[in-house]
Each structure stands twice: as C-alpha cells, then as structure tokens.
Amino acid sequence: MSTRPRVPAAALRWDWGMAPSRAYARTRSRIPTHRRGLRVAALLALAGAMTACSTQVDPAQRTYRQAMDSMYPDVYDAAKAVDPGSKPEEFGGGSSACHPQDFVGDSMDDAQVVASADVSVILSASDSRSPDQLVREVVTRLEGKGWKRSGNKEKRDDEVAVRVTRPGSGSAHVSAHREHPESNRDFTVLDVGVVTDCLRNPGYSGG
Structure with a gap:
C-alpha cells in the first residue's frame, strides 16, 4: 500500500489538483475500469446534488x-x-x-465551489465481511460523530452504498463491492467519496 505519510487535513489545505500517489495508481489498476467509472459517477452525482441544494448553506459563513x-x-x-x-x-x-453568474444560472464562476475527495481500502481476500457489513461499520462510526444518514441503502449486484451527510458541510458516499x-x-473494496x-x-x- 501507499508509503505516503498521512498529512492532517488542516495542514494539507487540499490541493484539489494533486495527482494520486504511485501506490494509489497501482491499487486502482487492480480495479476494473467500469468500477472506477462508478466511483467517479457517484462523486459527480453527489457534487450535482450539493450544487442544487446550495441555497441551504450560507456561503458567506463557511469556506469549502x-x-x-x-x-x-x-x-x-x-x-x-x-x-x-x-x-x-x-x-x-x-x-x-457552483456559483451562478446570472439569474438564469446557465454559467458558474469559482466564487463558490463544490470539492471532493476519495478514500479507499482494499481488504484482504481472507476477510470474510460482506460489502453490506463494511458499509454498515463505516456509517455507524460516522453517525457516532454527528453525521446523518440520508436516503435508503442502494444495492446493485455485489455493491452496497449509503449516503450520509454532515449538515452545513457536505456528504459522503460510502460503498463497498466484491472484486x-x-x-x-x-476480495472486497471499500470506498468513501466525500463532497x-x-x-x-x-x-x-x-469580479
């Protein structure tokens, strides 16, 4: 796995254009392209949902x-x-x-933005926990820190996903699937996309 040291969020200051580590690239190579596409699609869907709901948060009071x-x-x-x-x-x-430049909202500028990140764990082949159990464990831990579950559990083939929100900040898409x-x-892959x-x-x- 990656040898890159973990950098605290406050210190990293989120270079959103940063490239993945070489170890991450190796990890992703073990996961079929269609699976990686589903991850990206999930993050984009969350970003779209957050953009649509942007009026619920006062952007002057908090930064991304x-x-x-x-x-x-x-x-x-x-x-x-x-x-x-x-x-x-x-x-x-x-x-x-996600900040509309005009009343119609056809174009956006960077005065307000939606940002995303992704955390993945590849479990050992000897780990017998199901995708449903792994997702439940993560969601339970997040709920213990004040996150709120949003919507129903999604199941498709051997993939399970749950969305949780942190009011005033954003959402996380917690998913797990078998490879x-x-x-x-x-083996099982756990993926958490945060937006x-x-x-x-x-x-x-x-201006």
Whole structure:
C-alpha cells in the first residue's frame, strides 16, 4: 500500500489538483475500469446534488476548505478502522464551480465551489465481511460523530452504498463491492467519496 505519510487535513489545505500517489495508481489498476467509472459517477452525482441544494448553506459563513477539514478526518478514520493494519489510499477529486453568474444560472464562476475527495481500502481476500457489513461499520462510526444518514441503502449486484451527510458541510458516499479477479481470490473494496456543499472559495479573486 501507499508509503505516503498521512498529512492532517488542516495542514494539507487540499490541493484539489494533486495527482494520486504511485501506490494509489497501482491499487486502482487492480480495479476494473467500469468500477472506477462508478466511483467517479457517484462523486459527480453527489457534487450535482450539493450544487442544487446550495441555497441551504450560507456561503458567506463557511469556506469549502473549512468544510472539508471538518469532514475528511472523520471519513479517513472511519475507513481505516475497518482494517487498522492497512493504510487507506487517498485521492483529491478536484473542485467544481457552483456559483451562478446570472439569474438564469446557465454559467458558474469559482466564487463558490463544490470539492471532493476519495478514500479507499482494499481488504484482504481472507476477510470474510460482506460489502453490506463494511458499509454498515463505516456509517455507524460516522453517525457516532454527528453525521446523518440520508436516503435508503442502494444495492446493485455485489455493491452496497449509503449516503450520509454532515449538515452545513457536505456528504459522503460510502460503498463497498466484491472484486472477482481471474487469477486471484476474490476480495472486497471499500470506498468513501466525500463532497462539500456549495461553499465560498477563499481563493477567488474575480469580479
């Protein structure tokens, strides 16, 4: 797994354009392209939902960095707890403008943004826990820190997903699925994508 040291959220200051570590790239190569596509689709769906609901949060009172700094440690710790002996893989997913430039809202600027990140854990083939159990463990830990479950559990084939929210900050999409490699034993992948609400961008200097 990755040898990159964990950097506290507040210190990292979220370089959303950062490239994944080489170890993360190796990990992702074990996961079929269609699975990686589902992850990206889930994050984009969450980002879209947060953009649509941006009026529920006053962007003048909170920045997207503050929101991510408040959420990411919870997500990382909850993911790591399912396999304390391993190091979760981390990836900054990027940011997307969500502040409408006009009344119609056809175009956006970076005065407010939605930002995302991803934490993944690949479980040993000897781990007998089901995707449903892994997701439940993570959601329970997040609920213990004040997160709220949102909507129903999603199940498709061998994948399970649950969305949880942290009011005023954003949401997390907790999912787990089984992989069935041709030349190795089956194993389970846990993935937690975290997305902020549409919030103020302190780095924006436009008019």
